Amino acid sequence: MRDVWKLAIPPKLKMFLWKMKHEAIPVNARLPARQIIPSAKCTFCDEDESIKHLFFHCPFAKEVWKDAPFASNLDTDQILNVQEGIQFAMQTKPLPPTGINSTHLAAWIIWSIWLARNQKIFQNRIFSGQNTLLKALISAREWQAAQSNDIRTQPQRTAPQIENYSDAIICRSDAAWRPGISTAGLAWSFYRANGEIILSHSKPTSFVISSLVAEGLALREAMEHAWTLGLTKVVFESDSSQLIAAVEGESNFSDLHGIVSDVISFSNSMELARFIFRSRINFVLEDGLAKQALDAYLYQPH
Ligand SMILES: [Zn+2]
Numbered sequence: 001m002r003d004v005w006k007l008a009i010p011p012k013l014k015m016f017l018w019k020m021k022h023e024a025i026p027v028n029a030r031l032p033a034r035q036i037i038p039s040a041k042c043t044f045c046d047e048d049e050s051i052k053h054l055f056f057h058c059p060f061a062k063e064v065w066k067d068a069p070f071a072s073n074l075d076t077d078q079i080l081n082v083q084e085g086i087q088f089a090m091q092t093k094p095l096p097p098t099g100i101n102s103t104h105l106a107a108w109i110i111w112s113i114w115l116a117r118n119q120k121i122f123q124n125r126i127f128s129g130q131n132t133l134l135k136a137l138i139s140a141r142e143w144q145a146a147q148s149n150d151i152r153t154q155p156q157r158t159a160p161q162i163e164n165y166s167d168a169i170i171c172r173s174d175a176a177w178r179p180g181i182s183t184a185g186l187a188w189s190f191y192r193a194n195g196e197i198i199l200s201h202s203k204p205t206s207f208v209i210s211s212l213v214a215e216g217l218a219l220r221e222a223m224e225h226a227w228t229l230g231l232t233k234v235v236f237e238s239d240s241s242q243l244i245a246a247v248e249g250e251s252n253f254s255d256l257h258g259i260v261s262d263v264i265s266f267s268n269s270m271e272l273a274r275f276i277f278r279s280r281i282n283f284v285l286e287d288g289l290a291k292q293a294l295d296a297y298l299y300q301p302h
Contacts, residue, residue, distance in 0.1 A: 007090065009107045010143060012269070016111060019228065020082055025051050025114075026201070026225060043117045054117060056085045061113055063129030068109060069095045069137075086110075098137065103144045105136065112136035115230045122169055122190065122198055122231065166193055168233040168272060173222040174286035175214035176294045182207055184214035185294030187286040188222035190231075201225060202289040204297030209255060215240040216259035218290070219247070223266040223273075232271040237278045244277040 004017040019025050028049035029040040042049040044060035055061055056076040065074050070092040079085040089106035098105070109132075116132045119125045127135075173188035187202035203221065208214045219238055226234050238244055245251040246260050267273035280287070 004086070007107060008103045008147075013107045013111055016114070016228070017086055017107060020051055020055070020110070021086060023051060023082065026228065027051050027054050029053075043120050051082050052079065052085060055082075055110055055113055060116075060129060060132075064109060064113055064132050064136075067130060067133055068092070068105070069098050070105075071095055074106070098141075100137070100140050100144060102147065103140050105140050108136040108140040108143075109133065111230070112139070118229045118231065122192070122229070123167065165233075165235060165272075165274075168193060168235050168274075169198070169226070169231055170195075170235050170237060171222050171226060172237045172278075172283055172286050173215070173218035174239060174283045174290050175211070175218040176287065176290040177208060177211040177214040178294060178298070179211075181298070182209060183294060183297065184208040184211075184217065185290040185292065185297065186214065186218040186221050187289035187293060188218055188225065189286055189289075190226070197285075200285065200289055202293040204293045212240060212242050212253060213255050213259070215243045216246075216256050216263075219243060220259050220262050220266075223263055227266050227269060234270060234272070235274045235276060237276045237282065239278060239280045239283050241277045244275050247275045 004014050004021065007014060007017070009017075016025070028042065040048045042053060042058055044054075044058050047053055047058065049058075056065075056079045062076055065076055068074065071094075072092070074089055074092050076085070079088060089110065090104050092106050094100040094105045112132045112135045115135070116127045119127065170191040170193065171188060172191070173186070175184050175186050177184040183204065183206045185202060185204050187200065189200040190198040192198060201221075205214075205217060208217065215238060219236060222236065223234075242251070242253065243256070246253050246256050247263050267275075
């Protein structure tokens with residue numbers, strides 16, 4: 001299969017396909033032990049939500065692919081694994097009337113299925129297969145036009161005049177750091193604006209030199225997760241005032257340098273990303289998960 005990095009699609013989609021190939025997309029059937037809420041069940045049906053299922057075999061995905069304007073239809077029943085699915089999908093050719101000739105429509109369809117899944121989980125919004133396909137077509141056309149036109153005719157993204165947080169997702173990250181062994185547990189959760197929890201993740205990590213760096217790593221993991229989910233408006237909360245000050249550019253900690261620059265590039269790719277300090281009392285769940293991840297790592301047989 002052609003290298004995903006060489007496909008005519010934006011870097012975000014290349015990264016997503018690469019993660020798909022390496023089974024690194026946070027679908028429900030993956031990492032069940034490290035994830036609380038939801039279960040392994042598919043967002044759209046009763047099967048387990050594996051990557052192969054969600055993008056190719058789920059009735060929802062099939063509905064999206066079925067109407068895709070390809071010269072020959074993608075028969076998703078033939079797909080035996082994710083690699084093959086991506087390969088077959090990228091070989092499809094959009095019909096001439098779509099006007100899509102210099103980007104891989106199938107990549108946009110995959111991304112659109114992923115966004116529809118996340119909007120259902122995060123915003124309780126339900127899109128039809130047709131609507132999901134339409135969004136893929138529009139995005140593919142817009143991107144294609146932006147590539148070929150000169151800069152003046154590109155659609156300008158207008159900054160919102162008033163920042164509207166009401167539909168933003170809240171993300172709380174926290175870390176538990178053990179000095180001496182330089183190991184940390186990282187945890188983060190996503191909440192709706194009304195405080196309802198959507199999901200949590202945690203993981204251990206080693207070679208962490210300070211508690212501040214551990215907090216930074218937790219925030220970076222949370223942001224990468226939000227970015228992979230295609231979330232566009234997120235308020236990131238931390239109980240480390242030093243970390244928030246560093247991210248806001250108000251102070252400089254050399255240990256955090258690489259982490260802060262990653263955090264800034266993730267936030268630049270979002271419509272709205274805010275960083276807020278909140279007191280520890282708000283992080284009971286994340287603190288517990290971070291400690292659990294650290295303990296599980298320390299006491300597992302190596
Ligand atoms: Zn399904």
